[in-house]
Amino acid sequence: MSQIKPYDFMVKYQQQKDWIDGRGNFIAFAFFLGGISGGLYLAAAYFDSLLGMFVAWLLSLLMGVSYMAHLSHPFRSWRMFMKPGTSWIARGFIFIMLFIGLTTIQLILSQWVPEATGAITVLKVLAGIFAFAQSIYTGFAVSYVSAIKVWNSAIVPILFVTCGLSGGLAILLAITMGGDHAQLVMLENVIRVVLIALAIIIGVYLWNTTYSSTAASDAVKRLIGGSLALLFWIGVFLFGIAIPIIISITSYFAGEASSGLLITAIVSEIIGGLALRFAILKAGMYTPLLPAE
Amino acid sequence: MRWGMAIELKRCVGCYECVLACKAEHFLPPDIFWNRVLIGETGKYPTVTKLIYNVRCNQCADPACVKVCPTGATQQREDGIVWVDEDKCVGCRYCMIACPYQMRMMYEDENAQYFPGQELTEHEKIGKELYPHQPGVVQKCVFCKERIDAGIEAGLTPGVDREATPACVISCPTKAIHFGDLDDPNSEINRIIKEKHGHPFHPEFDTDPSIYYID
Numbered sequence: 482m483s484q485i486k487p488y489d490f491m492v493k494y495q496q497q498k499d500w501i502d503g504r505g506n507f508i509a510f511a512f513f514l515g516g517i518s519g520g521l522y523l524a525a526a527y528f529d530s531l532l533g534m535f536v537a538w539l540l541s542l543l544m545g546v547s548y549m550a551h552l553s554h555p556f557r558s559w560r561m562f563m564k565p566g567t568s569w570i571a572r573g574f575i576f577i578m579l580f581i582g583l584t585t586i587q588l589i590l591s592q593w594v595p596e597a598t599g600a601i602t603v604l605k606v607l608a609g610i611f612a613f614a615q616s617i618y619t620g621f622a623v624s625y626v627s628a629i630k631v632w633n634s635a636i637v638p639i640l641f642v643t644c645g646l647s648g649g650l651a652i653l654l655a656i657t658m659g660g661d662h663a664q665l666v667m668l669e670n671v672i673r674v675v676l677i678a679l680a681i682i683i684g685v686y687l688w689n690t691t692y693s694s695t696a697a698s699d700a701v702k703r704l705i706g707g708s709l710a711l712l713f714w715i716g717v718f719l720f721g722i723a724i725p726i727i728i729s730i731t732s733y734f735a736g737e738a739s740s741g742l743l744i745t746a747i748v749s750e751i752i753g754g755l756a757l758r759f760a761i762l763k764a765g766m767y768t769p770l771l772p773a774e
Numbered sequence: 775m776r777w778g779m780a781i782e783l784k785r786c787v788g789c790y791e792c793v794l795a796c797k798a799e800h801f802l803p804p805d806i807f808w809n810r811v812l813i814g815e816t817g818k819y820p821t822v823t824k825l826i827y828n829v830r831c832n833q834c835a836d837p838a839c840v841k842v843c844p845t846g847a848t849q850q851r852e853d854g855i856v857w858v859d860e861d862k863c864v865g866c867r868y869c870m871i872a873c874p875y876q877m878r879m880m881y882e883d884e885n886a887q888y889f890p891g892q893e894l895t896e897h898e899k900i901g902k903e904l905y906p907h908q909p910g911v912v913q914k915c916v917f918c919k920e921r922i923d924a925g926i927e928a929g930l931t932p933g934v935d936r937e938a939t940p941a942c943v944i945s946c947p948t949k950a951i952h953f954g955d956l957d958d959p960n961s962e963i964n965r966i967i968k969e970k971h972g973h974p975f976h977p978e979f980d981t982d983p984s985i986y987y988i989d
Contacts (some may be wrong), residue, residue: 490810490812490876491810491829491875491876492812492813492814494875497871498870499867499870499871499880500867501943505867508866530922551865551866551867552866553865553880553882553909553910553911554863554864554865554910554911555864557845557862557864558864559865560844560845560846560847560862560864561843561845561864563844563846564844564845564846565839567840567844568840568841568844568868569842570842570844570866571844571845572866574844601836621957622868625842625872626838626842626871626872626874627872627874627979628838628840628871628873628874629871629977695890698873714898714939765871767812767874767876767981768874769974770812770815770829770875770876771812771814771825771827772814772815772816772825772974
């Protein structure tokens with residue numbers, strides 16, 4: 482706030498910086514990691530990939546670390562268990578803790594007591610529920626903020642979940658490469674559908690947001706043709722959608738894609754997911770309280 | 775009981791006395807402002823109107839900041855005052871993001887001083903003793919709740935007696951700011967709001983502010 486000239490404060494459209502500058506970068510990372518961790522766990526549980534579920538667990542731990550790094554007083558974070566009634570950040574904290582706890586037990590059982598199939602299935606279902614919750618809450622935490630019109634959209638949680646699923650599937654593809662060919666083909670097919678869905682959701686979100694308010698419309702203009710255009714077109718569009726879709730379509734018609742191409746698509750998709758969180762958080766603008774001119 | 779303010783915009787001359795009084799009252803560090811004077815313009819020459827709005831936390835009846843706070847650090851008292859328990863705040867900044875009025879700020883640099891490179895002023899030294907602010911927690915206007923509480927305990931009436939009234943209200947040289955109980959239909963503040971058609975700032979934010987502006 483100190484960088485704002487006193488006569489500019491709330492007289493002009495102002496970008497939110499609390500969740501993007503300095504420590505704020507960590508919350509963008511946490512949202513990204515929460516998304517791909519949730520998406521990866523769901524995909525890995527479906528395809529029964531123990532390594533995939535383990536990586537999802539690791540990513541969730543990393544999300545927790547990123548979350549803590551965002552807080553000024555991380556040692557007080559236990560208090561976040563206290564208010565799940567109204568706060569999405571508190572709810573998210575509980576979801577992450579439950580996901581990590583349940584997945585830890587499930588991974589231990591799957592690795593060392595594989596005959597306990599009943600318990601493993603129950604834990605997988607429960608962990609899957611919290612994986613989904615961990616992924617979607619990041620969208621709700623953002624969309625709940627009615628002060629920032631570009632965030633205040635019901636599409637944001639869907640967008641974050643789809644993007645997380647896309648990233649999670651990409652990581653699972655990397656884990657599966659060199660393994661079961663049939664599973665690889667099936668994964669590629671799922672990724673194609675998710676990528677197309679993601680592209681449609683991003684399009685609908687931008688179109689819908691443009692018509693919601695002046696502040697939201699300005700934010701979309703900044704994303705598409707303003708100061709955030711580079712991040713949006715190169716980060717979100719090129720890396721997150723165009724490159725993976727082109728490689729995916731190529732592999733569909735060619736029958737099989739080379740490992741190099743697949744790795745390019747995977748890395749590109751992950752970069753795109755990260756860019757999407759940063760782009761949306763950076764696009765957050767406050768409506769001025771007074772007209773400037 | 776619900777404490778509220780009514781601010782007469784035509785009386786405000788934009789002297790910033792309320793801002794300084796608040797800073798002095800709470801020993802606020804540099805870059806921390808619990809209230810502000812916003813200055814804007816509308817219209818085009820020759821029919822330009824200058825807008826001067828003295829703004830602070832609106833002590834909303836339905837505050838977004840209280841809802842989003844994950845630890846319960848931001849609380850609302852029975853008299854409507856919204857305050858931050860500094861010992862509970864984790865510094866997640868969700869409340870800062872959620873406040874549509876942007877009336878919250880983070881106190882980060884505990885070494886910041888008004889005259890960098892020089893010794894702390896006596897005021898700064900006293901402030902660190904009397905009104906310490908924790909770094910890494912969120913700051914906001916609390917309607918000078920300490921003055922209100924001490925005043926009520928001494929049998930005084932906030933809004934009537936100076937000692938029980940917020941610093942910004944009593945410091946205003948043009949008496950543009952009024953303070954009182956919004957729940958009391960016979961209070962002076964309710965009479966002013968009713969007679970002069972007071973309205974909340976940006977009612978579309980839908981948080982039911984306790985500060986009314988009179989054009």
